[in-house]
Amino acid sequence: MASILEMKHITKRFGPVVANKDVSFSVEEGEVHALLGENGAGKSTLMNILFGLYEQTSGDIYYRGEPLNVRSPRDAIDRGIGMVHQHFMLIPAHSAIENVVLGYGGNKEVLDLKAAAKRFSEMADRYHMNIDPWEKVGKMSVGQQQRLEILKALYRDVDTLILDEPTAVLTPQEVEGLFDVIRQLIAEGKTVIFISHKLPEIMAICDRCTVLRQGEVAAAGLEVKSIKNLNELAHLMVGREVELVTAKTPSEPGEVILDVEDLNYINEKGIHVLKDVSFQVRAGEIVGVCGVDGNGQSELVKCLTGLLAPASGRVELLGKDVTHESAKNILDAGVGHIPEDRHKMGMVGAMNLRENIAMVDNYKEPYSTKGFMHWRWIDKHSRELVQKFSVKTPSIMEKAINLSGGNQQKMVVGRELSRETHLLIAVHPSRGLDIGATKYIQSQIVEARDRGAAVLMVSTELDEILEIPDRVLVIYGGRILACLEQAACSRNRLGLLMAGITEDDEEQPA
Amino acid sequence: MEGMTIKQRLQALLRTLYFPIMAIIASLLVGSIVILFTSKSNPFVAYGHMFQGGFGTKRSFDATLTKAIPLMFTALSFSIAKRSGIINLGAQGQFTAGAISATAVGIYLTGLPAAIHLPLTLLAGFIGGSLFGFITAALKVKFGASELIVTIMLNYIAALLAAYFVTGPMLEQLPPYYPQSPAIPKTARLGSFIPGLNVHTGLLIVLGGVFLYYFYLWKTTSGFRMRVVGLNPTAGEYAGMSVARSTILSLFLAGGLAGLGGAVEIIAVQGRLMITSFSESFGFTGIAVALLGNLNPLGIVFSGILFGGISAGSLRMEVLTRDVNASVAEVIQALIILFIAGRMMFQIKRRRKMTTAADPDVQDDVLAEDTEGADTPLPEPAIEKAGDQA
Numbered sequence: 067m068a069s070i071l072e073m074k075h076i077t078k079r080f081g082p083v084v085a086n087k088d089v090s091f092s093v094e095e096g097e098v099h100a101l102l103g104e105n106g107a108g109k110s111t112l113m114n115i116l117f118g119l120y121e122q123t124s125g126d127i128y129y130r131g132e133p134l135n136v137r138s139p140r141d142a143i144d145r146g147i148g149m150v151h152q153h154f155m156l157i158p159a160h161s162a163i164e165n166v167v168l169g170y171g172g173n174k175e176v177l178d179l180k181a182a183a184k185r186f187s188e189m190a191d192r193y194h195m196n197i198d199p200w201e202k203v204g205k206m207s208v209g210q211q212q213r214l215e216i217l218k219a220l221y222r223d224v225d226t227l228i229l230d231e232p233t234a235v236l237t238p239q240e241v242e243g244l245f246d247v248i249r250q251l252i253a254e255g256k257t258v259i260f261i262s263h264k265l266p267e268i269m270a271i272c273d274r275c276t277v278l279r280q281g282e283v284a285a286a287g288l289e290v291k292s293i294k295n296l297n298e299l300a301h302l303m304v305g306r307e308v309e310l311v312t313a314k315t316p317s318e319p320g321e322v323i324l325d326v327e328d329l330n331y332i333n334e335k336g337i338h339v340l341k342d343v344s345f346q347v348r349a350g351e352i353v354g355v356c357g358v359d360g361n362g363q364s365e366l367v368k369c370l371t372g373l374l375a376p377a378s379g380r381v382e383l384l385g386k387d388v389t390h391e392s393a394k395n396i397l398d399a400g401v402g403h404i405p406e407d408r409h410k411m412g413m414v415g416a417m418n419l420r421e422n423i424a425m426v427d428n429y430k431e432p433y434s435t436k437g438f439m440h441w442r443w444i445d446k447h448s449r450e451l452v453q454k455f456s457v458k459t460p461s462i463m464e465k466a467i468n469l470s471g472g473n474q475q476k477m478v479v480g481r482e483l484s485r486e487t488h489l490l491i492a493v494h495p496s497r498g499l500d501i502g503a504t505k506y507i508q509s510q511i512v513e514a515r516d517r518g519a520a521v522l523m524v525s526t527e528l529d530e531i532l533e534i535p536d537r538v539l540v541i542y543g544g545r546i547l548a549c550l551e552q553a554a555c556s557r558n559r560l561g562l563l564m565a566g567i568t569e570d571d572e573e574q575p576a
Numbered sequence: 577m578e579g580m581t582i583k584q585r586l587q588a589l590l591r592t593l594y595f596p597i598m599a600i601i602a603s604l605l606v607g608s609i610v611i612l613f614t615s616k617s618n619p620f621v622a623y624g625h626m627f628q629g630g631f632g633t634k635r636s637f638d639a640t641l642t643k644a645i646p647l648m649f650t651a652l653s654f655s656i657a658k659r660s661g662i663i664n665l666g667a668q669g670q671f672t673a674g675a676i677s678a679t680a681v682g683i684y685l686t687g688l689p690a691a692i693h694l695p696l697t698l699l700a701g702f703i704g705g706s707l708f709g710f711i712t713a714a715l716k717v718k719f720g721a722s723e724l725i726v727t728i729m730l731n732y733i734a735a736l737l738a739a740y741f742v743t744g745p746m747l748e749q750l751p752p753y754y755p756q757s758p759a760i761p762k763t764a765r766l767g768s769f770i771p772g773l774n775v776h777t778g779l780l781i782v783l784g785g786v787f788l789y790y791f792y793l794w795k796t797t798s799g800f801r802m803r804v805v806g807l808n809p810t811a812g813e814y815a816g817m818s819v820a821r822s823t824i825l826s827l828f829l830a831g832g833l834a835g836l837g838g839a840v841e842i843i844a845v846q847g848r849l850m851i852t853s854f855s856e857s858f859g860f861t862g863i864a865v866a867l868l869g870n871l872n873p874l875g876i877v878f879s880g881i882l883f884g885g886i887s888a889g890s891l892r893m894e895v896l897t898r899d900v901n902a903s904v905a906e907v908i909q910a911l912i913i914l915f916i917a918g919r920m921m922f923q924i925k926r927r928r929k930m931t932t933a934a935d936p937d938v939q940d941d942v943l944a945e946d947t948e949g950a951d952t953p954l955p956e957p958a959i960e961k962a963g964d965q966a
Contacts, residue, residue: 394816411814426815434797
């Protein structure tokens with residue numbers, strides 16, 4: 067098979083920073099080619115150059131043997147290259163078909179949505195994607211939105227499709243569905259570039275892979291079949307040996323720290339989001355909450371931390387009723403909270419590191435006395451924290467937004483762990499982080515447990531749920547469907563539970 | 577700042593000053609087109625007169641400073657609210673309310689020594705303004721009313737209240753019954769503090785206000801929380817802060833600062849409350865001053881003086897050119913706001929590709945790129961919010 071795409075000696079500089087250094091990348095027609103690398107390794111930069119969002123500083127691109135010189139995504143699409151971004155580029159208030167034709171109305175003056183919808187539906191059927199062209203995007207699930215994005219690209223007749231971290235938001239079952247679509251695309255002779263840092267997925271779906279590390283090619287065009295184990299790939303990606311398993315001893319649960327009883331929450335739209343949720347977390351154990359996003363995890367954590375008021379039920383912290391306490395008092399009682407969205411909740415991007423570190427405990431000694439900030443002490447504390455939690459930053463005066471995602475998260479985790487915490491609530495602690503940062507943060511969470519803290523960890527990542535918690539609660543539709551000891555968990559069992567299928571359902575004849 | 581060489585500091589300073597200076601230059605250029613179209617004068621000659629009139633002599637700088645004082649007060653008002661994430665368009669009304677209540681204390685509480693009467697009058701101005709700020713905050717916190725609309729509407733209420741008082745209860749009972757209050761007695765007046773100059777003690781008060789603004793926001797826990805909530809209310813709530821509290825406090829202070837400005841204007845410059853006391857738009861020009869100064873304490877001082885200079889110099893420009901209208905100054909002030917708001921246009925294009933991003937699809941892509949961050953080594957300097965440097 068011939069190369070459909072050749073990127074030769076691509077270098078991209080942003081001022082003094084070299085994002086891609088002499089990167090050569092070659093993709094054959096009809097293959098799934100993985101582009102693998104940690105966050106910040108230059109994967110997205112390279113693909114954005116290909117897609118016309120950036121221009122390379124030097125180097126050449128050939129597509130189907132001809133020089134490719136795209137100036138915008140529109141050019142790229144015209145040449146047959148489509149991209150599905152990690153964050154979808156859809157307008158929620160518009161219908162599926164309106165999103166599909168957006169910026170692609172053809173040459174006609176009058177927009178014929180019906181004809182477009184017909185063509186769209188035929189395509190959707192061909193790929194076994196059940197999408198109503200007239201449904202509003204805002205009402206679609208994340209998985210459906212992603213399928214819509216793929217169809218949007220296919221509608222524009224692309225023959226090479228770039229998928230940027232496509233599985234980050236999907237359940238295991240949805241991932242299988244995506245893989246089926248990818249297989250069908252390949253069967254039709256299309257080419258897929260699959261950006262990821264998840265090794266098992268690459269083993270499952272890709273033919274070859276190219277590994278980027280710190281902007282350079284660490285391995286080019288490896289046959290995936292020839293890779294014997296994951297550690298080998300991880301090593302290529304990170305450049306050093308990585309423990310893929312976080313070291314952990316069996317837990318020794320102590321007294322009950324968090325006791326939740328029949329918690330119910332009804333949101334402002336009147337939807338019963340949490341239904342009779344009861345569980346306990348003891349000192350020295352990690353309890354995982356696993357489930358697909360949007361099944362009540364977020365509301366559960368907010369009820370526990372005083373950010374939402376439950377409709378009924380009881381939350382006890384160290385034997386004290388805190389159901390209706392303010393967020394401040396709950397934090398004060400010794401709760402550390404690594405929030406679900408560090409950009410929106412966990413930090414203030416426009417503030418510098420020391421201000422972010424002082425954010426939660428600002429009113430306490432030694433952060434302040436009688437209402438006056440002690441910046442000198444905070445500076446010292448911040449420098450220690452940055453060092454202890456290996457946050458990579460030029461200085462503590464750097465704005466948080468300028469740090470990489472992993473370092474932002476390390477800062478948040480460091481801040482929460484260096485407070486006096488009896489209970490640590492960690493929500494998606496490793497979301498969007500590379501292997502190195504993930505393992506580091508997981509080991510810090512295990513360490514907090516070993517120091518005697520109770521830990522409640524919410525995650526959608528099965529790998530994480532299978533590895534870190536001592537017990538696992540599966541949440542579905544606002545209910546705790548199951549509480550399993552870690553040993554009883556398997557990928558398949560959790561995957562089914564996350565989709566709301568309990569064992570009773572399975573046993574029943576269809 | 578730690579670990580910064582002098583060169584780095586200078587570079588940081590230049591980066592901060594880049595947008596304001598570009599906005600001023602662009603406004604003067606567009607303003608010169610206005611001059612060309614509306615008069616026969618050479619714009620550069622006109623600007624020369626304006627500069628002379630604003631900064632040329634000791635006397636003109638004296639006038640500039642006097643004009644700058646109320647603008648700095650209203651700029652502080654806008655800034656402290658903005659730091660808490662509130663857009664306060666009501667400085668004009670708060671200024672007016674402060675002027676009314678200061679006048680009331682000034683003309684009714686007579687017989688007191690100046691040492692008591694003057695502070696009481698100033699306090700009355702502060703409270704009058706802060707009451708107006710508090711009304712906005714209460715409506716916002718309690719009913720979720722938009723502060724934009726409430727503050728604008730309160731501006732009308734304040735203006736009509738002032739008109740009512742000077743024609744009714746406070747009307748000076750002397751023929752020919754001009755719509756104005758009696759003169760503020762000497763015990764409640766602010767005078768000049770440098771012999772031979774007109775500039776009054778209000779300058780010291782406003783500079784004190786600027787210092788407190790800085791000290792409060794960056795040195796106290798309450799101010800720190802206000803900035804956190806202002807930049808990211810969700811994060812503020814997560815960290816146990818009360819957004820409502822911050823909203824109320826910031827609007828209270830914002831109203832108070834504008835009200836204090838109104839009090840100073842009456843007792844130091846105008847001498848009495850008049851129907852024409854608020855014909856100048858102190859509140860809205862203050863917004864421009866705050867934005868040009870990037871909500872920064874020193875920035876407010878410098879841009880306040882600049883705006884004071886433009887309005888002080890405009891008279892000289894009108895007189896000496898004979899045909900350039902003084903309202904060109906207001907055009908320039910308005911243009912500065914426009915150019916500050918649209919400051920992205922001065923950004924040196926780092927990504928040539930962005931210029932070709934004509935269709936909405938592409939722009940979406942580019943925007944999402946900014947939010948990703950991880951794979952984008954260089955964050956765009958221009959996406960920083962107005963006023964996020966400490």
